Amino acid sequence: MAQSTPSARPNQLFRNLNSKxxxxxxxxxxxxxxxGGSIWTVVYSFTNSRLLPRTNFVGFDxxxxxxxxxxxxxxxxxxxxxxxxxxxxxxxVGFVLAALMDQKxxxxxxxxxxxxxxxxLSFIVTGLVWQWILNPDFGIQGIVRSLGWESFDxxxxxxxxxxxxxxxxxxxxxxxxxxxxxxxxGLRGIDEDIWKxxxxxxxxxxxxxxxxxxxxxxxxxxxxxxxxxxxxVKLYDLVVAQTSGGPGNASEVPxxxxxxxMFQAQNLGQxxxxxxxxxxxxxxxxxxxxxxxxxxxxxx
Amino acid sequence: MADVSTLxxxxxxxxxxxxxxAPGPRGRKPKRVLSRRxxxxxxxxxxxxxxxxLPLYVMVVTSLKGMPEIRLGNIFSPPVEITFEPWVKAWxxxxxxxxxxxxxxxxxxxxxxxxxxxxxxxxxxSVSGYSLANWRFKGSELFFxxxxxxxxxPYQVMIYPIxxxxxxxxxxxxxxxxxxVHTIFGMPILTLLFRNYFASLPEELFKAARIDGAGFxxxxxxxxxxxxxxxxxxxxxxxxTGIWNDFLFGVVFTRPDTYPMTVQLxxxxxxxxxxKEYNVNMAATLLTGAVPLIVYFVSGRLFVRxxxxxxxxx
Numbered sequence: 001m002a003q004s005t006p007s008a009r010p011n012q013l014f015r016n017l018n019s020k021x022x023x024x025x026x027x028x029x030x031x032x033x034x035x036g037g038s039i040w041t042v043v044y045s046f047t048n049s050r051l052l053p054r055t056n057f058v059g060f061d062x063x064x065x066x067x068x069x070x071x072x073x074x075x076x077x078x079x080x081x082x083x084x085x086x087x088x089x090x091x092x093v094g095f096v097l098a099a100l101m102d103q104k105x106x107x108x109x110x111x112x113x114x115x116x117x118x119x120x121l122s123f124i125v126t127g128l129v130w131q132w133i134l135n136p137d138f139g140i141q142g143i144v145r146s147l148g149w150e151s152f153d154x155x156x157x158x159x160x161x162x163x164x165x166x167x168x169x170x171x172x173x174x175x176x177x178x179x180x181x182x183x184x185x186g187l188r189g190i191d192e193d194i195w196k197x198x199x200x201x202x203x204x205x206x207x208x209x210x211x212x213x214x215x216x217x218x219x220x221x222x223x224x225x226x227x228x229x230x231x232x233v234k235l236y237d238l239v240v241a242q243t244s245g246g247p248g249n250a251s252e253v254p255x256x257x258x259x260x261x262m263f264q265a266q267n268l269g270q271x272x273x274x275x276x277x278x279x280x281x282x283x284x285x286x287x288x289x290x291x292x293x294x295x296x297x298x299x300x
Numbered sequence: 301m302a303d304v305s306t307l308x309x310x311x312x313x314x315x316x317x318x319x320x321x322a323p324g325p326r327g328r329k330p331k332r333v334l335s336r337r338x339x340x341x342x343x344x345x346x347x348x349x350x351x352x353x354l355p356l357y358v359m360v361v362t363s364l365k366g367m368p369e370i371r372l373g374n375i376f377s378p379p380v381e382i383t384f385e386p387w388v389k390a391w392x393x394x395x396x397x398x399x400x401x402x403x404x405x406x407x408x409x410x411x412x413x414x415x416x417x418x419x420x421x422x423x424x425x426s427v428s429g430y431s432l433a434n435w436r437f438k439g440s441e442l443f444f445x446x447x448x449x450x451x452x453x454p455y456q457v458m459i460y461p462i463x464x465x466x467x468x469x470x471x472x473x474x475x476x477x478x479x480x481v482h483t484i485f486g487m488p489i490l491t492l493l494f495r496n497y498f499a500s501l502p503e504e505l506f507k508a509a510r511i512d513g514a515g516f517x518x519x520x521x522x523x524x525x526x527x528x529x530x531x532x533x534x535x536x537x538x539x540x541t542g543i544w545n546d547f548l549f550g551v552v553f554t555r556p557d558t559y560p561m562t563v564q565l566x567x568x569x570x571x572x573x574x575x576k577e578y579n580v581n582m583a584a585t586l587l588t589g590a591v592p593l594i595v596y597f598v599s600g601r602l603f604v605r606x607x608x609x610x611x612x613x614x
Binding site: 012015016018019020022023025026027029030031032033034035036037038040041053097100101103105109111112113114115116117118119120121122123124125126128129130131132133135138139142143146173177178181226230233234236237240241244255258259262263268271272274275276278279282285286290 | 341342344345348349351352353354355356358359362370371374375376424427428430431432435436437438440443444446447449450451452453454455456457458459460461462464465483484487491515516517541544545546547548551552562565566569570578581582585588589592593595596597600603604607
C-alpha cells in the first residue's frame with residue numbers, strides 16, 4: 001500500500017509515520033465520533049437514563065414508550081409525507097428544469113443563479129420567509145380573499161391538516177435548485193452522439209429522455225436520491241423556524257423529538273431511542289446504496 | 301457557455317470542430333426567435349424563476365414598509381413610503397429575552413464562530429485528504445469509508461456523545477467546543493473534496509519531490525498547497541455558508557449570550573411576547589441571509605463547483 005519509505009525499517013507501525021500522525025484527526029472522527037458515538041447512543045437507548053446517562057438497562061422499554069407516544073407517531077407520519085413528496089417533486093421538478101436548461105437557452109447563467117440561490121440560505125431563513133408568505137391574514141390566503149374569493153382557505157401555518165405541506169413548499173423552494181444542478185451536470189455528461197442517433201432514428205425528444213437519457217443517468221439519480229434522502233431525515237431547522245412544531249404538535253418531526261427529549265424534557269433514554277430509530281431509517285437507505293456502490297468493485 | 305458545461309469536454313470539442321468539417325454556410329441554422337417551442341421554454345423557465353424570486357422580493361419589500369402599511373396592504377405590493385427604520389431596529393434594538401441590542405450581537409458571535417471554524421476545519425481536512433491521496437497506509441481507506449458513511453448519520457445520533465466528550469474536556473458551551481464540532485462535521489465532505497483533488501494532480505510532481513528528498517510536510521507546504529488554491533476557495537465557500545447557516549450546533553453547543561445569528565434570529569422572530577413587527581422580522585431575516593447570499597453571488601461558478609464536488613463523487 002505505502003508508496004514510499006525504504007523497507008529497511010523493521011517496525012510496520014512506524015512506516016509512513018508522518019501520514020499516520022496527520023491522519024489522527026480523521027481516524028479519531030471516524031472511529032470515536034461516528035462509529036463510537038453511534039454505538040454509544042444505540043447502547044444507551046436500552047437504559048432508563050433521564051437527566052444523566054446511566055447504565056440501568058431496561059430492554060426495549062424506551063422503544064415501547066416511543067411507539068406508544070402519539071407525538072412520535074405524528075412525527076413519523078409527517079416525515080413520511082414530507083419525505084415521499086419531497087423526493088418525488090424535487091426529482092421531477094429538478095429534472096424538468098435541468099432538461100429545459102439543457103436546450104441551449106440564452107441567459108442560462110441567470111436562470112441557474114435564480115434557481116440555486118435559495119440553497120445558499122439557511123433553513124431558518126427559508127422557514128421564516130415562508131411563514132410570512134403563508135401568513136393567513138397578510139399572505140397568500142389574505143390576498144386571494146381580498147380579491148373577492150371570500151371563502152378561499154389556504155392556511156398551512158395554523159391548519160393542522162395541511163401544515164406539513166406548507167413546510168414541503170418551503171423545503172422544495174430551498175432544495176430543488178441543487179437537484180437541478182446535479183441533473184444538469186448529469187445531462188451534460190451524456191454523449192452528444194446519443195442525441196444525434198436518436199434524432200436520426202426519428203425518436204421524439206420526450207421519448208429519448210424517458211427511455212434513453214434517464215436510464216443512462218441512473219448513477220446521477222441514485223446519488224441525488226441518497227443526498228435528498230439523507231437530508232430529509234435530518235429535517236429540523238425548517239420546522240423549528242416555520243411552525244415550531246405547531247399547531248399543537250401537528251408538524252413535529254423525529255429530529256425535533258430527539259432534540260426536545262434530550263435537551264429540554266431531560267428524558268435522555270427517549271431521545272436515544274428516537275435517534276436510534278433515525279439511524280435505522282438512514283441505514284435502510286444507505287446500506288443498499290453503499291453495497292451497490294462500493295460492494296462489487298474496489299474503490300480507486 | 302456555462303461552467304457546468306465545461307465539464308463536458310466532448311460536446312465542447314465537437315462544437316469547435318464542426319465549422320471546419322461542414323462545407324457551405326457556416327455556423328448553426330438561424331432559428332426563429334418566437335417559435336412555439338421557445339415561448340413554451342422561456343415561459344416555463346420564467347414562471348419557475350418567478351416562484352424562486354418571490355420570497356426574496358417579499359422579504360425586501362416587507363422590510364422597507366412601516367407597520368401601518370403592512371396591516372393595510374398585501375405582502376406583494378411595493379412600499380408606498382420607503383423606510384429603513386426596520387433595518388436599524390433589527391440590527392440594533394430587537395429583543396431576545398432580556399437583551400435588546402439587536403441582531404448585531406448574533407452577527408458578531410457568528411463571525412467569531414465562523415472564522416476559526418473555517419480555518420481549522422479546512423486545515424485539518426486538507427492534511428487528511430493529502431495523506432489519503434499521496435501517503436496511503438494500511439487501513440487509511442477503511443477509515444475514509446467510515447468517515448464518508450458517517451456523513452449520512454443524522455447528527456442527533458452523535459450529538460450527545462459529543463456533549464459528554466466536550467464536558468469531560470471542560471469546553472462544553474465554549475467557542476473552542478463549537479469549533480471542534482464544526483471541524484468534526486465538516487470533515488467528511490472536505491476530506492473527500494481534497495482527497496479527490498490531490499489525487500488528480502500529476503503523480504510525477506510528487507515523485508520528483510520525493511526523489512529530491514522532500515518529506516511529508518515539505519511536499520504539502522511547498523507543492524500541494526500552492527497548487528491547490530482553487531480547491532481551497534471552494535472549500536472555504538462550502539464552509540462559510542455551511543457554518544453560517546448552522547442552527548442545531550449553535551443551539552446545542554453554545555450559551556444564550558454566544559448564540560450564533562441563526563439562533564438569535566429564530567428567537568427574535570418566533571418570540572411569543574410583544575406585538576409582531578413583521579417588517580423588523582423580515583429585515584432581520586434578510587440580514588441573516590445576507591452573508592451566504594453575498595458569498596453565493598460573488599463566487600457564482602465556484603459555489604456550483606463546490607456543491608457538485610460535494611454531491612457527485614469525483
